[in-house]
Amino acid sequence: MSAAKNIPSRRAEWLLTLPSLGWLAVFFVAPALIVFLLAFKTADATGGVSAGWTLDNLRALADPQYRPILWRTFWISGTTTLICLVIALPVSFAMARAAPRWRNFLLLLIIIPFWTNFLIRVFAWKTLLQSDGLVSQLLDATRLFDESPTLLYNSGAVLLIMVYTQLPFAILPLYAAAERFDFTLMDAARDLGASGFRAFRSVFIPGISRGLGAAALIVFVATIGMYVVPDIVGGTDSEMIGNKIAQRAQGDRNLPLASALAAALLFCVLLLLILCSSAFRRSEKLDNALKGELQA
Amino acid sequence: MKQLLVLLTLFTTGAFAADTLHVFTWADYINPDLVKQFEKKHQCKVAIDTFDSNEAMYARLKAGASGYDLIFPSSYIITLMVQQDMLQPLDHAQLSNLKNVEFEVLGKLADSAMKHSVPYTFGYAVIAYRKDKVKDIEPSWKTFARTDLKKRVTLLNDMRETIGAALKSLGYSLNTRDDKQLAAARDVLIAWKKNIAKFDNEGYKAGVDSGEFNLVHGYSGDLWQVMQTNKKVGVIIPNEGVSASCDEMVIPKGAPNPALAHQLINFLLDGKASAENMQNIGYLCPNSAGLKLVEKEFLNNPAVTIPADVKAKSEVIQDLGDDLKKYTKVWDEVKAG
Amino acid sequence: MPGFLSFENVTKSFGAVRAVDDVSLDIARGEVFSLLGPSGCGKTTLLRLAAGFEMPDSGRILLDGHDITHLPPETRPVNTVFQNYALFPHLSVADNIAFGLRVAGRNKKDIAREVDAMLDLVRLRSEAQRKPAQLSGGQKQRVAIARALVNKPQVLLLDEPLAALDLKLRQHMLAELRAIHEAAGITFIYVTHDQTEAMGLSDRIAVMNAGHIEQLGPPAEIYDRPRSHFVAGFIGDANFLQGTISAISSRSGCEIDVPDFGKVFSAEQMNLPVGTCVEAIIRPEAIQLLQPSPDVSTSTNTCDAVIDDIIPLGTLTRCIVRMNGISLTAELPRKMLPAGVAKGSRVLVRLDSASVLIMPRNDGTPAAGNHCLDDDKSVVIP
Numbered sequence A: 001m002s003a004a005k006n007i008p009s010r011r012a013e014w015l016l017t018l019p020s021l022g023w024l025a026v027f028f029v030a031p032a033l034i035v036f037l038l039a040f041k042t043a044d045a046t047g048g049v050s051a052g053w054t055l056d057n058l059r060a061l062a063d064p065q066y067r068p069i070l071w072r073t074f075w076i077s078g079t080t081t082l083i084c085l086v087i088a089l090p091v092s093f094a095m096a097r098a099a100p101r102w103r104n105f106l107l108l109l110i111i112i113p114f115w116t117n118f119l120i121r122v123f124a125w126k127t128l129l130q131s132d133g134l135v136s137q138l139l140d141a142t143r144l145f146d147e148s149p150t151l152l153y154n155s156g157a158v159l160l161i162m163v164y165t166q167l168p169f170a171i172l173p174l175y176a177a178a179e180r181f182d183f184t185l186m187d188a189a190r191d192l193g194a195s196g197f198r199a200f201r202s203v204f205i206p207g208i209s210r211g212l213g214a215a216a217l218i219v220f221v222a223t224i225g226m227y228v229v230p231d232i233v234g235g236t237d238s239e240m241i242g243n244k245i246a247q248r249a250q251g252d253r254n255l256p257l258a259s260a261l262a263a264a265l266l267f268c269v270l271l272l273l274i275l276c277s278s279a280f281r282r283s284e285k286l287d288n289a290l291k292g293e294l295q296a
Numbered sequence B: 001m002k003q004l005l006v007l008l009t010l011f012t013t014g015a016f017a018a019d020t021l022h023v024f025t026w027a028d029y030i031n032p033d034l035v036k037q038f039e040k041k042h043q044c045k046v047a048i049d050t051f052d053s054n055e056a057m058y059a060r061l062k063a064g065a066s067g068y069d070l071i072f073p074s075s076y077i078i079t080l081m082v083q084q085d086m087l088q089p090l091d092h093a094q095l096s097n098l099k100n101v102e103f104e105v106l107g108k109l110a111d112s113a114m115k116h117s118v119p120y121t122f123g124y125a126v127i128a129y130r131k132d133k134v135k136d137i138e139p140s141w142k143t144f145a146r147t148d149l150k151k152r153v154t155l156l157n158d159m160r161e162t163i164g165a166a167l168k169s170l171g172y173s174l175n176t177r178d179d180k181q182l183a184a185a186r187d188v189l190i191a192w193k194k195n196i197a198k199f200d201n202e203g204y205k206a207g208v209d210s211g212e213f214n215l216v217h218g219y220s221g222d223l224w225q226v227m228q229t230n231k232k233v234g235v236i237i238p239n240e241g242v243s244a245s246c247d248e249m250v251i252p253k254g255a256p257n258p259a260l261a262h263q264l265i266n267f268l269l270d271g272k273a274s275a276e277n278m279q280n281i282g283y284l285c286p287n288s289a290g291l292k293l294v295e296k297e298f299l300n301n302p303a304v305t306i307p308a309d310v311k312a313k314s315e316v317i318q319d320l321g322d323d324l325k326k327y328t329k330v331w332d333e334v335k336a337g
Numbered sequence C: 001m002p003g004f005l006s007f008e009n010v011t012k013s014f015g016a017v018r019a020v021d022d023v024s025l026d027i028a029r030g031e032v033f034s035l036l037g038p039s040g041c042g043k044t045t046l047l048r049l050a051a052g053f054e055m056p057d058s059g060r061i062l063l064d065g066h067d068i069t070h071l072p073p074e075t076r077p078v079n080t081v082f083q084n085y086a087l088f089p090h091l092s093v094a095d096n097i098a099f100g101l102r103v104a105g106r107n108k109k110d111i112a113r114e115v116d117a118m119l120d121l122v123r124l125r126s127e128a129q130r131k132p133a134q135l136s137g138g139q140k141q142r143v144a145i146a147r148a149l150v151n152k153p154q155v156l157l158l159d160e161p162l163a164a165l166d167l168k169l170r171q172h173m174l175a176e177l178r179a180i181h182e183a184a185g186i187t188f189i190y191v192t193h194d195q196t197e198a199m200g201l202s203d204r205i206a207v208m209n210a211g212h213i214e215q216l217g218p219p220a221e222i223y224d225r226p227r228s229h230f231v232a233g234f235i236g237d238a239n240f241l242q243g244t245i246s247a248i249s250s251r252s253g254c255e256i257d258v259p260d261f262g263k264v265f266s267a268e269q270m271n272l273p274v275g276t277c278v279e280a281i282i283r284p285e286a287i288q289l290l291q292p293s294p295d296v297s298t299s300t301n302t303c304d305a306v307i308d309d310i311i312p313l314g315t316l317t318r319c320i321v322r323m324n325g326i327s328l329t330a331e332l333p334r335k336m337l338p339a340g341v342a343k344g345s346r347v348l349v350r351l352d353s354a355s356v357l358i359m360p361r362n363d364g365t366p367a368a369g370n371h372c373l374d375d376d377k378s379v380v381i382p
């Protein structure tokens, strides 16, 4: 294609993306900027924001009180990510190997929960797990316990429901990668003496590593800022950074400190995204370079 | 997107038409029959929007929400709203029923002259429990120290209420600014925390009703509502004293329909309306004319009328200005502890 | 002779498609055995059955006397060079080769030594650290062979390993494969649809068609004595002439009457009665072109013809000749061409009677014309 022809199509492309860019700017970039700016303001006693700038809020982040919360947040998000991947890997493998009409059906099953509001699904779990809920009744029926254990209001419940809500976000990118995976490589590994599991581990998993990276990133980023799940099914030991931000913004009426916490979280997520996308781009560039070298 | 915006504009302009009164209040907080009567009498519509905490309501107004005519915040935040010049002075000439407001209650409030606010309900933060599961219950905040309730216990996720309960259990004022007293309350709460399932503002009503929770810290009117349908739920009033809160009616600056707002205040202050109202929502309305009309059974309910000696030890939560930070610090330590 | 690797009445279907249809086959130890056939005839499926990726619907597969029909692939002493190589893209050449040894739990020193030996064998030492994406087609193919061979399989299965290569490289790799086979002494099963590859490499060839084996034998036999129209047409080029047996001589062969050509004599001994509809098969190199001259024109196996086209093929020249209603393709060395022939020249065509094959036409293969059925010129020998 000639350069002259390129320009109008470029412009058209710009015009086409303008609405979504505008949307992003108004609803994502602007709020993020406001959060960043507020982090440098002082709170007044009435819940407002006073004039002048300060670094106090950023300094307050170093307060040791945040360490256990941060630790817990990373722990829960990390574990959620890990469990999601461990479940999603065999699922995506099975889906990619299934007959095409089954594939669409399975895909549908994975997407169906999205038709129900997120909060409703979380409350549904709460109903299932509460002391007179279905799960407790089943546990009672087994007579394994003198009195059925409390299933809600602990980090385990938070983890379970986080995994439940995030699992589709792990399965979908993994499935997309698995669908493109060349399954003769699995045959090749089996042929060379690898067991099915070994082939899965040494060939399938490396083969879909990009999908794996995407899935891990999506789940981790989505859970690290999670507020609703620990708020509804968590107990006194399940507070995550998202809950702390909510407390600062509402109960404490300290918007700047809430903003500082949110900005720090946003910063972590952005850093993670940049690292991942540069790793991704590096691997892609390597691939292209290799192909180029070969053609030269 | 554009269509959505158009739709939103249509919706909002339609809803804010002149003959509509916009009320911003807590959930289940006005007898719906009364609303209908009022609408009929004044040929208008009453649109009710709800909030679940004073802070959320305050944050929403601060963020620029306008168009509300009448709001029902708690007294401590009204102090703040007055400071922030967010409220209109009330025109007493339009409020003939002001005389019905109980004099005794006014004494406990910052705005005792009702310059900006008129008391609507008077409630307490108390304890409800399952009679079938909790035996030998003492009317004391120290019940939260009991380790035999299998963590089926909640405390309010509200730092003023919950730290207040701990302060009361120690015999201190729940508006204290004393660091030592606050530190002691913190230690009490950290001990209580081991026995509770969660800090909760929304789920305790359903929780104690279903038996999910055995003991909950909650607001008297909400718990009264549960008791109406569930005989297994009982209420205890801690004898160390409780936090009392008064929700009041205020008209924000810039209200589109202040005259109609005054009409509704006056309507709700009417003795008969007030009596009907309190027996529906479960909160005591400090309305002397109304209190004469309510059934005795209602007044005898422990969630409605608390013993006089406990009442004497009860306090209304006040805005502490800059010293709120001390509570925030305690609360952070409790949550982390 | 019981085979080293034997298929006994093996059948495998995919839905309605019978990919492998009642195949019985014995392959000897150390043999290079080729499976040759058109696309979709079941070659890959047969290999996958041998490798263990597919389980047969019926029948057995034996290796060295042991029934391996239901063994999983990883336990069979059989390795495969896949049709598309199936190299692990995330591993270097050396790691690809080492894969099988690592899986087998061999120690590091052994692995390094054997991988080095393999790299030398396939001459990829300087590419050892490259990823598959950095390799040319021929290099990839050599990695695939090395990766399989390093495990010292008893049988090496090669699924069209040269299909993706250009002619030059293909010939080169074929020579290498022969050398590797000599060096390793392993049984090879080689799948291809390229007959020259199969002819050049194999001890024996099985020609497959629609899931079954049409003919099995040494390359020369398959070429010289195809037993069906399909085999004759698939292996090398062939001219088919439709005719009727007109005379049989118990010692020297038979004579057939081919409309538009005349009498064709074949040295083949046929137990067919006079009058049978047959097909004469003549390889292009079995056709001579002569200067037209009156003294030979009347003899058997000759016919006057016109040159339709001359196509130089390098050492050989291909001529399309037409006589009456039929046309034949001849291939002959340039210097064997009659002097001065050009397009449109008249020539005399002579068929080498020793190279004329006869087969009955009731083998299901539809003949080009249907002369035989309404043939009234058939001659009965008195």
Ligand SMILES: Nc1ncnc2c1ncn2[C@@H]1O[C@H](COP(=O)(O)OP(=O)(O)OP(=O)(O)O)[C@@H](O)[C@H]1O
Residues within 6 Å of the ligand: C014, C015, C017, C018, C019, C037, C038, C039, C040, C041, C042, C043, C044, C045, C046, C193
């Ligand atoms: N997994 C499968 N599912 C369904 N049909 C299959 C499958 N594998 C092979 N077939 C069918 O079986 C037949 C034989 O296929 P096979 O791959 O063995 O052919 P091939 O001789 O190797 O062909 P090619 O030369 O094109 O590689 C074909 O008709 C093919 O469509």
Ligand SMILES: [Mg+2]
Residues within 6 Å of the ligand: C043, C044, C045, C083, C159
């Ligand atoms: Mg094939």
